[in-house]
Amino acid sequence: MNARGEETPTVPSDGEPVATKLLRIADKARREPKFQFTSLFHLMGEELLRGCFERLRGDAASGIDGETKAEYARNLDANLAALTARLHRMAYIPQAVRRTYIPKPGSDKMRPLGIPCLEDKLVQAGLVKILEQIYEADFIDGSYGFRPHRSCHDALRALSHAVERGEVNWIVEADIKGFFDHVHHDWLMKFLAHRIADKRVLRTIVRFLKAGIMEDGVWRANDEGTPQGGVISPLLANVYLHYALDLWFERRFQRSCRGRARLIRYADDFVVCFSRGEEAARFHAALSERLGQFGLEVEPTKTKALAFGPQAEAAARRKGRGRPETFDFLGFTHYCGRARDGKRYRMKRATAGKKFRAKLAAFKAWIRFQRNKLSTRDLWAATCRKLRGHYCYYGVTDNFRALQRYGHEVKRLLHAWLNRRGGRRMNWDQFQLMEAQFPFPRPRIRVNLLPSW
Secondary structure, three states: OOOEOOOOOOOOOOOOOHHHHHHHHHHHHHHOOOOEEOOOHHHOOHHHHHHHHHOOOOOOOOOOOOOOHHHHHOOHHHHHHHHHHHHHOOOOOOOOEEEEEEEOOOOOOEEEEEEOOHHHHHHHHHHHHHHHHHHOOOOOOOEOOOOOOOOHHHHHHHHHHHHHHHHOOEEEEEEEOOHHHOOEHHHHHHHHHOOEOOHHHHHHHHHHHOOOEEEOOEEEOOOEOOOOOOOOHHHHHHHHHHHHHHHHHHHHHHHHOOOOEEEEEEOOEEEEEEOOHHHHHHHHHHHHHHHHOOOOOEOHHHOEEEEOOHHHHHHHHHOOOOOOOOEEEOOEEEEEEEOOOOOOEEEEEEEOHHHHHHHHHHHHHHHHHHOOOOOHHHHHHHHHHHHHHHHHHHOEOOOHHHHHHHHHHHHHHHHHHHOOOOOOOOOHHHHHHHHHHOOOOOOOOOEOOOOOO
């Protein structure tokens, strides 16, 4: 039975900084994992919302109301006071998300993009600040997506450590079909109620879930899924998968395994490591049924169990089959290899082919759109920023060749499009001269994923 208090004792008297109040909630959540928080919504005040406003991007697109950060800031004090008043008399109604479409890199399809209104962004950010204090105490260690002080690189490093210490012989690679669009609202609210008993918090979240989508001037209801483009969506998704997947794996499935089993998840992208093949097969078979209970479906063409690890690599070498099968996770293709001396097993990784092609397609689309809008110098500087961002993420252990290839292809595309501009052509010699004067970022390994033994 859940422990429940009529009033959350973690909330101090008025006048205490909101940051201190949040720390008290986090401490309470850690100490009492079954406690239901009944008094949280009063924290949605001007102090919390002002901090959320300061962290908003100034160049972000506006929602259906057309309001920008600069416009809202002109009368910030009055705007925040009015917003707080509407929140606390439960008169705040989120507006529909503006839906637009952007090209999907690497294909002819268009990707839907949701853009909330500015005040909706503020309120969602405030709710995230409060709810994070509670759920950071609950989420399992194998969950890495959209959490404070955790990153994709941390998830990749955990995977390297699990595989390379020699206890992993099988991997289950899984893909949930359209996860963010198929979150079941009733189940989500049941999951939230395990920890949140403040009816105003729950009612506000329901309002965001039901706010709907505005497309071409037509409002459309959304009966499932998380708020498109909303900063609260990743947290709600983590709560959903925490109960639908993570706890089931740790408390039931993992305990039934005789060998090692570990789940590593980043949002809806996850892999599970096993030492025993029969347990990997059993998980693969049970996963569809488990997720199906909560309205989710695995993509069968992207979900598989495969032999992977030191034993699989040794068996493939003995049989003259080269390397074992590979799998993709967080934009990288993982494959079995050897250390430089050839004696020790290593799991290596390279930019996944699909991601590599999509990134180049996105750059090509961008430069085609910008080449006649920006000066050569501005176009050059923006390309350098894009390369720097690519190298920061994909510059991980073993991936140097893919970085070089990407840099070479980007420079080739930049030169090709600069050379097409009427009256301002740039031949290869001129391009190299400019590169000597304004060098591109050099590809290098920035993130060490080697396990520390």
